[in-house]
Amino acid sequence: MxxxxxxxxxxxxxxxxxxxxxxxxxxxxxxxxxPSGSGKTTLLNLILGLTPMDHGSIIxxxxxxxxxxxxxxxxxxxxxxxxxFPNLNAYDNIVYGLRNKKGxxxxxxxxxxxxxxxxxxxxxxxIGELSGGQKQRVALARTxxxxxxxxxxxxxxxxxxxxxxxxxxxxIQSIAREFKLTTIIVTHDPEEALTLSDxxxxxxxxxxxxxxxxxxxxxxxxNEFVEQFIIKQxxxxxxNIYNLFGEMYA
Amino acid sequence: MHKVKPEMRVVFTLLLLLFAGFLxxxxxxxxxxxxxxxxxxxxxxxxxxxxxxxxxxxxxxxVKVSAVTAFVTTVLGFILAYSIHCTKIYRPIKGVLKTVIIxxxxxxxxxxxxxxxxxxxxxxxxxxxIGHNLFEIYGFNGLLIGYVIYTLPPAFLLIHNAFGYIDxxxxxxxxxxxxxxxxSFSNTVLRPLAGALGGAFVLxxxxxxxxxxxxxxxxxxxxxxxxxxxxxxxxxxxxxxxGAVIAVLMLVPAVFGIWLLQYLEKLNFHYDxxxxxxxxxxxxxxxxxxxxxxxxxxxxxxxFAVMFIAPFLxxxxxxxxxxxxxxxxxxxxxxxxGVYKNSLWVxxxxxxxxxxxxxxxxxxxxxxxxxxxxxxxIVSMMTNTVPGMVLGISYLLLFNASSLKGxxxxxxxxxxxxxxxxxxxxAKNSLSKMNPSWxxxxxxxxxxxxxxxxxxxxxxxxxxxxxxxxxxxINSMVTISGIIFLVSAHTSVVASKIKELQHFAKFxxxxxxxxLIFFTNLLIKVLCDFxxxxxxxx
Numbered sequence: 001m002x003x004x005x006x007x008x009x010x011x012x013x014x015x016x017x018x019x020x021x022x023x024x025x026x027x028x029x030x031x032x033x034x035p036s037g038s039g040k041t042t043l044l045n046l047i048l049g050l051t052p053m054d055h056g057s058i059i060x061x062x063x064x065x066x067x068x069x070x071x072x073x074x075x076x077x078x079x080x081x082x083x084x085f086p087n088l089n090a091y092d093n094i095v096y097g098l099r100n101k102k103g104x105x106x107x108x109x110x111x112x113x114x115x116x117x118x119x120x121x122x123x124x125x126x127i128g129e130l131s132g133g134q135k136q137r138v139a140l141a142r143t144x145x146x147x148x149x150x151x152x153x154x155x156x157x158x159x160x161x162x163x164x165x166x167x168x169x170x171x172i173q174s175i176a177r178e179f180k181l182t183t184i185i186v187t188h189d190p191e192e193a194l195t196l197s198d199x200x201x202x203x204x205x206x207x208x209x210x211x212x213x214x215x216x217x218x219x220x221x222x223n224e225f226v227e228q229f230i231i232k233q234x235x236x237x238x239x240n241i242y243n244l245f246g247e248m249y250a
Numbered sequence: 251m252h253k254v255k256p257e258m259r260v261v262f263t264l265l266l267l268l269f270a271g272f273l274x275x276x277x278x279x280x281x282x283x284x285x286x287x288x289x290x291x292x293x294x295x296x297x298x299x300x301x302x303x304x305x306x307x308x309x310x311x312x313v314k315v316s317a318v319t320a321f322v323t324t325v326l327g328f329i330l331a332y333s334i335h336c337t338k339i340y341r342p343i344k345g346v347l348k349t350v351i352i353x354x355x356x357x358x359x360x361x362x363x364x365x366x367x368x369x370x371x372x373x374x375x376x377x378x379x380i381g382h383n384l385f386e387i388y389g390f391n392g393l394l395i396g397y398v399i400y401t402l403p404p405a406f407l408l409i410h411n412a413f414g415y416i417d418x419x420x421x422x423x424x425x426x427x428x429x430x431x432x433x434s435f436s437n438t439v440l441r442p443l444a445g446a447l448g449g450a451f452v453l454x455x456x457x458x459x460x461x462x463x464x465x466x467x468x469x470x471x472x473x474x475x476x477x478x479x480x481x482x483x484x485x486x487x488x489x490x491x492x493g494a495v496i497a498v499l500m501l502v503p504a505v506f507g508i509w510l511l512q513y514l515e516k517l518n519f520h521y522d523x524x525x526x527x528x529x530x531x532x533x534x535x536x537x538x539x540x541x542x543x544x545x546x547x548x549x550x551x552x553x554f555a556v557m558f559i560a561p562f563l564x565x566x567x568x569x570x571x572x573x574x575x576x577x578x579x580x581x582x583x584x585x586x587x588g589v590y591k592n593s594l595w596v597x598x599x600x601x602x603x604x605x606x607x608x609x610x611x612x613x614x615x616x617x618x619x620x621x622x623x624x625x626x627x628i629v630s631m632m633t634n635t636v637p638g639m640v641l642g643i644s645y646l647l648l649f650n651a652s653s654l655k656g657x658x659x660x661x662x663x664x665x666x667x668x669x670x671x672x673x674x675x676x677a678k679n680s681l682s683k684m685n686p687s688w689x690x691x692x693x694x695x696x697x698x699x700x701x702x703x704x705x706x707x708x709x710x711x712x713x714x715x716x717x718x719x720x721x722x723x724i725n726s727m728v729t730i731s732g733i734i735f736l737v738s739a740h741t742s743v744v745a746s747k748i749k750e751l752q753h754f755a756k757f758x759x760x761x762x763x764x765x766l767i768f769f770t771n772l773l774i775k776v777l778c779d780f781x782x783x784x785x786x787x788x
Contacts, residue, residue, distance in 0.1 A: 050690060069253075070693065071693050071694065077690075077694065081687070083688055083690075085688065087710050097694075100697060146695060
């Protein structure tokens with residue numbers, strides 16, 4: 001269980017996050033959804049421990065992590081651009097962290113992750129030779145072998161196209177189920193958030209606009225912002241799809 | 251971005267201390283010494299330099315010859331760059347042009363002077379071929395030729411790089427819009443390059459104004475400021491205070507020039523996207539530029555030709571029989587081989603530690619959030635501004651009484667600081683293009699900061715590191731202006747030894763030593779280029 005209490009953050013004079021309170025259950029997939037500049041990435045970095053917060057506290061499984069440095073929190077992230085190391089091949093990227101913590105993960109477990117993410121044929125490839133989806137999976141594998149207590153994903157789908165997008169989405173869901181891994185995802189795409197996660201935190205201008213399951217958000221939008229920017233967008237999309245396929249396929 | 255770590259602060263502090271001790275402090279001492287007189291601090295030194303030394307004449311001469319040099323160099327550099335970028339000259343010829351033009355960079359400037367003497371002098375190679383003296387070489391003409399050869403490579407590279415950012419599609423568009431040749435040329439080539447052309451002019455001017463090697467060899471009685479400075483400091487009656495004054499006077503145009511360069515940089519066009527485009531064939535243009543460019547490069551080479559001929563002949567130009575005598579003489583002289591070893595030693599230490607310093611500074615500047623990280627940019631701007639001679643003199647003034655005097659350490663430090671700007675900018679450029687999340691990722695995977703640098707950042711900038719190393723090595727082999735005041739009998743390097751040999755008119759030794767520098771640098775250059783290309787190919 002991850003608890004955020006009264007979290008605030010300012011950059012210079014600009015309030016980026018304003019009194020955020022949140023509870024995330026173990027094994028849940030939670031999306032942080034909001035327009036650009038809403039503060040969602042800052043919140044992610046704050047949970048990770050990369051950005052220090054001004055006020056508030058972070059509690060994970062009853063341990064106060066507010067002043068615990070990033071490296072000791074035991075969370076891990078996959079960045080939007082993956083940040084893979086181009087001087088190493090796919091396999092060496094995946095096992096990069098194991099050199100620092102010898103014996104933490106067995107060779108068998110590493111192989112399991114590799115099989116699970118279907119990376120076997122690509123292990124000897126250089127990073128430049130991988131496709132977008134393959135890079136994403138290598139980055140996921142590299143993060144997963146460190147056994148993170150929480151997996152953070154920054155816009156994991158934004159750099160991928162169509163079909164790959166859907167398959168990575170399923171992959172993320174099955175990782176969370178399979179390894180009972182709490183997963184927090186930043187996205188600006190309502191469709192992505194609502195189809196991928198158990199709960200969605202909608203952020204607007206640094207404040208929580210609504211926090212709930214996809215059904216709650218669709219059926220009971222709590223305010224104008226959710227209505228206008230989230231539901232409206234999905235309705236337009238639905239209309240476009242209807243127009244393409246015809247009502248009967250709805 | 252990544253959080254500030256204690257180890258970053260330690261490295262940063264060490265670097266700042268280095269620059270405080272070997273850049274800021276010496277320059278402050280220089281300034282103080284220029285005002286220091288028997289009766290406290292006053293302008294007396296400035297007044298006496300003005301009156302006694304015919305400084306106005308020397309400065310005027312320097313300005314005159316540097317300005318003419320800058321003009322000629324910019325025009326020649328432009329012609330070469332234009333030939334490479336905007337004509338359809340046979341590709342391999344372009345490659346040869348690009349390679350050959352940088353040959354002078356592998357030699358000390360003092361050698362150019364002797365090459366000019368042996369080419370255009372009364373008994374010179376080119377004089378003999380043509381049958382009569384073309385012009386008087388000692389003084390203005392000799393300086394002009396020397397300076398042009400010296401500053402053409404960097405001026406060319408500057409224009410050449412700027413051409414790379416120009417979208418040649420606009421040349422086609424302009425033609426399709428019905429522009430005539432003049433309008434098309436000025437709108438699509440000259441105007442976008444205005445900054446670079448101005449920059450090449452200023453750069454060439456500053457380099458000529460502050461160079462010591464060329465006036466030392468072919469200056470004759472034509473007095474320029476660099477020669478004056480040398481005279482005052484190391485002449486028969488040295489006067490350090492007056493030397494300090496001249497150094498300060500030399501600094502003034504350099505400061506102004508660098509400021510101008512920064513301003514001109516803003517004039518440059520940066521097209522968002524540069525597309526490769528097929529240029530239309532134009533027989534007259536292509537032939538014309540091929541001929542002129544080749545003439546420029548061949549002309550330059552012909553001056554150096556004598557350097558490769560004279561030392562193999564018994565006694566050029568009187569006894570033209572072939573011999574290895576001069577080489578064996580040099581190799582048998584423990585004095586000269588010692589000097590060569592010193593040079594190698596200095597170049598090696600400079601390139602190792604210099605690369606480390608420049609890389610570290612750039613790393614802290616672009617990849618950390620240290621609050622004072624901008625300081626390294628200021629350092630780089632200062633090292634770019636301060637001429638080698640000025641830096642050398644300020645070291646002499648500050649460290650003359652210390653145990654650093656006459657050591658290799660001080661020469662290496664002077665080279666590291668003097669040559670800092672270019673390698674620093676190379677590193678900055680490469681490091682800033684890398685993924686900003688690598689350090690965070692490394693840390694999350696259990697690395698310390700140093701470990702991520704070693705395992706990820708360094709391997710991914712290996713090609714730049716090689717380039718930095720090669721720059722430091724080659725330039726410390728050829729530089730003379732920075733270290734002429736710092737060498738002692740046992741730390742003498744080739745470039746300064748040449749100055750000494752000149753006294754005894756031992757020109758064969760001079761050429762043999764120059765060839766040694768040349769081939770050493772060529773070897774390093776070829777080796778580094780090869781390593782770089784191999785890394786790039788991966």
